Amino acid sequence: MPGASRYRDCDTVLLPAFPDQNEMRTWLERQNYLIDYTLAALLRRKTRNLGLLLVYTLLVFLFASVLLLSQGLRREAATLMQDAPELIVQKLNAGRHDLLPAAWLDTLRGIRGVSAVRGRLWGYYYDPAVKANYTLMVAPERGLTADAIMVGATLARVREVGVGDYLSLRAANGQPLPLKITALLDSTSELLSADLLLLSESAFHQLFQPPADTYTDAVLTVRNPREARTIAGKITLALPASRPILRAEILRTYDALFNWREGIVFLTLGTLLLAFLILAWDKAAGLSAEEKREIGILKAIGWETGDILRMKLWEGTLISLTAFLTGYALAYVQVFYGGARLFAPVLKGWAVLYPEFRLTPAVDLQQLLVLLAVTVLPYIVATLIPGWRAAIADPDAVMRG
Amino acid sequence: MLITPALVALHLIALCVSGALLLASGFAWTLLRHWDIASGSELQIRLERRTYLVSTLLGFVLGAELLSLLLFVHSAESLSSQFVGAMCATGVLNINAFGFPTLLLKIALFFLAALWLLLNRVDQQGHDYPLVRVKYALLLAIMPLALLELLLQSAYFLGLKPEVITSCCGSLFSAEGQGAAAELAGWPVRPALLAFYGMAGLLLGSGAALWRWPALGALFAAISGLTFVVAIAAIIAFLSLYVYENPNHHCPFCLLKAGYDYVGYALYLPLFAATAAGLGAGLLAPCRHIASLRRVMPGEMRWLTGVALAGFGAFYVLATALILRSNLILLG
Known part of the structure; x- marks a missing residue:
């Protein structure tokens, strides 16, 4: 056992003080020998420690998966919302969303600080063939002809259609409306375009037959984004039946939603944490006869209670570090490269036409702090007292058994 | 109340710290009454052994407080998107009266734990533990602060009420937040x-x-x-x-x-x-x-x-x- 023999050389120094450089070096050497000894001792009881390490790693893995996935989703939502309009105005009728009269656009343009106003036409279409809702949107900037449409990649996959095929939708009057697919939407924007179908204004009118001179809602561009809130206030004064929605509010709602889901999953994992702590306590408290004898011998050859305690702390630190790094790395791979299958249904939400997308890998300091606080910290608490109990044992009592 | 992992973790840390300090102060009380270095009684030996546990517990408290301080500021920062008018951590801490007191208590606890450990370091170098009573009296002073921190932090978190769009048809445009981000006064x-x-x-x-x-x-x-x-x-x-x-x-x-x-x-x-x-x-x-x-x-x-x-x-x-x-x- 090389660790133990090397340790004996330095056990004459008893104080962990390092006011000057020389003592600092002795202190560092001392820790080095302690780690050396602890590692050797851990390896001697491989199977026993491996079990604990596995459970510990699994615990870190589960917590880290939740944190990484929900943070990834939050970031994805925030990135997407960057290009969303600063302000959306809807018309309300008896508290419900109603179509917005075209005359409103002029009133909105008249508000100081608003640089551009555009009426949007969009709606949902239920397709019984795939039992899913599509989002239909008029895209004047794409220059589509009356019967041309563009569809999202997921939609095309589910309906098994491609460029040049016809997609027949049922219009509001019951007549079928055949529309020709002229292009598929870029799959890089799949999060936005999974269920999206772009069409021309005339096709939209044929399909849904809305009243003339109405829009679904209006989007506003604001010259100074900081004024958005004031402008929203002015809009509610000018058009009392309107409901302005700020981009910041949508973002806040997304944040709150993901935070809440994440928190709930976290709390459910709390029971697991408790079980793990009981296991860790039990493992640390139930020393085998062999370990007890070992501590007795160490104390008999001159180790102090403080040294044994320090060794126990190093043991906890080494196990925690290994479990933490392995668990975090596994979670990282699982979330960013393995499709995050584990918690996705809970955290992401669910839909028939759910987009497939890959999250951008990132490591966040706050996340690491949270993970340390919920896994390593309780582990240390659980093993502190049993470790101390082992350290204060009398050498003769334990050696006699 | 908000449930986010950071807040759950902060509660967990505060509970662990208060628990550890309660345990240590129960011991400190016995020690202050019965410590007698000259005695060879069984109680004295038990007390001497326990000091090892207490110093380890305080080391743990110091580490946990540092972690909690960092996490507290970080989570205040990241929650700023949830509150109207809060641009960064200052705004979030100003949301109710308990934010800044909690932060200050965390800083105070950090310093007190560090001082305790310094005292302990010197004390262990004297063969007769000359500072043992000072040390444990200080410990009894730290304990109520940790409990107060737990209370203030809980009051702060319970008072956080984010303004979000609660339903797609019901809610109106949320009102401007009051009093948030009251910038700390500038000094010329x-x-x-x-x-x-x-x-x-x-x-x-x-x-x-x-x-x-x-x-x-x-x-x-x-x-x-x-x-x-x-x-x-x-x-x-x-x-x-x-x-x-x-x-x-x-x-x-x-x-x-x-x-x-x-x-x-x-x-x-x-x-x-x-x-x-x-x-x-x-x-x-x-x-x-x-x-x-x-x-x-x-x-x-x-x-x-x-x-x-x-x-x-x-x-x-x-x-x-x-x-x-x-x-x-x-x-x-």
Whole structure:
């Protein structure tokens, strides 16, 4: 056992003080020998420690998966919302969303600080063939002809259609409306375009037959984004039946939603944490006869209670570090490269036409702090007292058994 | 109430810290009444053994408080998107009356735990544990603060009510938030700069004097504490302005963001370590007369003074570099 023999050389120094450089070096050497000894001792009881390490790693893995996935989703939502309009105005009728009269656009343009106003036409279409809702949107900037449409990649996959095929939708009057697919939407924007179908204004009118001179809602561009809130206030004064929605509010709602889901999953994992702590306590408290004898011998050859305690702390630190790094790395791979299958249904939400997308890998300091606080910290608490109990044992009592 | 992993973790830390300190203070009470180093009774031996556990527990408390301090500021920062009018951590901490008191208590607990550990370090070097009663009396003073922190933090988190769109048809445009981001009052730049660098001079002078006359420990500790307060005030009054290059942005927390190269960590870590060492030097200065510590005390005092001066030095050098590098002109 090389660790133990090397340790004996330095056990004459008893104080962990390092006011000057020389003592600092002795202190560092001392820790080095302690780690050396602890590692050797851990390896001697491989199977026993491996079990604990596995459970510990699994615990870190589960917590880290939740944190990484929900943070990834939050970031994805925030990135997407960057290009969303600063302000959306809807018309309300008896508290419900109603179509917005075209005359409103002029009133909105008249508000100081608003640089551009555009009426949007969009709606949902239920397709019984795939039992899913599509989002239909008029895209004047794409220059589509009356019967041309563009569809999202997921939609095309589910309906098994491609460029040049016809997609027949049922219009509001019951007549079928055949529309020709002229292009598929870029799959890089799949999060936005999974269920999206772009069409021309005339096709939209044929399909849904809305009243003339109405829009679904209006989007506003604001010259100074900081004024958005004031402008929203002015809009509610000018058009009392309107409901302005700020981009910041949508973002806040997304944040709150993901935070809440994440928190709930976290709390459910709390029971697991408790079980793990009981296991860790039990493992640390139930020393085998062999370990007890070992501590007795160490104390008999001159180790102090403080040294044994320090060794126990190093043991906890080494196990925690290994479990933490392995668990975090596994979670990282699982979330960013393995499709995050584990918690996705809970955290992401669910839909028939759910987009497939890959999250951008990132490591966040706050996340690491949270993970340390919920896994390593309780582990240390659980093993502190049993470790101390082992350290204060009398050498003769334990050696006699 | 909000449920986010960071808040769950902060609750967990506060519970662990309070639990550990409660356990330790139960022991401290027995020790204060029955400690007698000359006795060889079974109780005395049990007490001596327990001191190992308590010092380990306090080491744990120090680490946990540091973690909790960082996490608290970070989570306040990340929650700022949830509250109307809150731009960063300052706004979120201002949401109710418990935010800033919780933060201040966390800082106080960090320093107290650090002082306790310094006291413990010196005490263990004397063969007769000469400081044991001081140590455990201090422990009894720390414990209620930890419980208060737990209470204040819970009150703060329970009072957080984010304004979100609750349903797609019901809610109206949310009203402007009140009172949030009440910016910490700015101090005119010229006197602030004078006070800031004046403290550096005082500190250097008292540090040098302490090296010569160990009796001046209390003075050095007082100046260290004052320097800490002035340094935080200076960060709010002008240093943050220089870093952000914006004459109206006073936040001491945004410095910790990636956008400013995490410069806050480089500023705060040496500042906190130096303050703890400076306060420690003052606390330990009277111990030099204790017979069993006479041999180790000069070394300890030199070490603590050295750490304090090095830490404050690093802080001042970085602060000056930040001011000189900045494109913002506040004086001129």
